Amino acid sequence: MLTDKIVLLTGAGGLLGQAVAAMMEREGATLALIDLHREKLDRVRSTLRCQDHRAFECDVSDCDRFQSLLESIVSEIGCPDVLVNCHGVIASKLLVDMELSEWRRVFEANVFGTLVTSRAVARLWIERGREGVIVNLSSMSVRSPRAGASHYGASKAAVENMTQTWAAELGRNGIRVNAVAPGLIMDEVITEADAASDGYVADTLQATPLGRTGSASDVAEAIVFLASDRAAWLSGTVVDVTGGAHCGRTHMRIASAPDAR
Numbered sequence: 626m627l628t629d630k631i632v633l634l635t636g637a638g639g640l641l642g643q644a645v646a647a648m649m650e651r652e653g654a655t656l657a658l659i660d661l662h663r664e665k666l667d668r669v670r671s672t673l674r675c676q677d678h679r680a681f682e683c684d685v686s687d688c689d690r691f692q693s694l695l696e697s698i699v700s701e702i703g704c705p706d707v708l709v710n711c712h713g714v715i716a717s718k719l720l721v722d723m724e725l726s727e728w729r730r731v732f733e734a735n736v737f738g739t740l741v742t743s744r745a746v747a748r749l750w751i752e753r754g755r756e757g758v759i760v761n762l763s764s765m766s767v768r769s770p771r772a773g774a775s776h777y778g779a780s781k782a783a784v785e786n787m788t789q790t791w792a793a794e795l796g797r798n799g800i801r802v803n804a805v806a807p808g809l810i811m812d813e814v815i816t817e818a819d820a821a822s823d824g825y826v827a828d829t830l831q832a833t834p835l836g837r838t839g840s841a842s843d844v845a846e847a848i849v850f851l852a853s854d855r856a857a858w859l860s861g862t863v864v865d866v867t868g869g870a871h872c873g874r875t876h877m878r879i880a881s882a883p884d885a886r
């Protein structure tokens with residue numbers, strides 16, 4: 626349970642952010658919802674029952690803006706207990722078509738944004754002698770790279786390394802840092818039978834042992850678990866939530882003979 630916990634949730638207006646907000650509210654948390662877009666924040670806010678949650682428009686890669694927002698959140702709501710870095714840019718571009726600005730855009734949000742929020746919150750916790758939990762969002766693209774996702778996959782590989790390095794640095798302060806690496810999550814769960822019209826989804830499902838795309842709540846369950854005291858001795862862990870797709874070569878037929886590889 627997250628009763629009486631204050632959760633700072635970035636990317637709150639996104640597909641996963643909305644599911645995390647709903648599940649964390651059910652677990653008893655008070656939420657500080659952050660996103661780039663006011664209209665997305667209004668939408669997620671309207672789906673929540675409790676009026677104590679607050680929503681803030683902020684680009685988390687803007688260090689000064691985030692720092693002053695964090696100070697307002699502490700004075701208006703209280704010191705956060707949990708930070709969930711659920712913001713991010715999902716992108717697709719082949720190397721030969723890649724503009725440097727596109728690479729920078731992805732790193733700015735996924736890597737720099739995660740650094741800005743985590744550093745500010747970790748400093749706050751250490752100054753106040755408080756324990757805390759950070760949950761970052763990685764991706765299946767780290768262990769199972771796909772064409773067109775070198776910038777995205779590399780940014781998420783950086784997030785996984787940051788997660789494990791920060792777990793090493795902050796453990797003695799009672800701060801746990803973990804990540805969740807989702808596979809393909811869409812608005813609606815799609816099974817192999819439905820996927821024929823979309824080549825990308827069909828290919829992904831061919832290599833997904835559990836035979837369907839994930840739901841936002843599949844991922845939110847893992848995030849809420851890592852944020853809670855039920856995961857009190859987990860730090861530096863990356864939880865793959867992929868239906869088994871991150872295991873690699875999951876779609877291959879059995880080799881006919883030992884030398885057939």
Ligand SMILES: NC(=O)c1ccc[n+]([C@@H]2O[C@H](COP(=O)([O-])OP(=O)(O)OC[C@H]3O[C@@H](n4cnc5c(N)ncnc54)[C@H](O)[C@@H]3O)[C@@H](O)[C@H]2O)c1
Pocket residue numbers: 635636637638639640641642659660661662665683684685686710711712713714715733734738762763764765806807808809810811
């Ligand atoms: N959906 C998937 O299949 C999937 C798979 C693997 C990993 N992920 C990761 O999970 C996270 C959430 O994904 P999603 O599916 O909800 O994506 P989404 O695009 O629906 O939501 C992302 C949210 O982050 C916000 N955002 C982006 N940059 C920001 C910034 N600089 N400051 C503040 N807010 C910012 C966007 O406005 C958006 O509301 C991302 O990090 C994504 O890379 C998603």
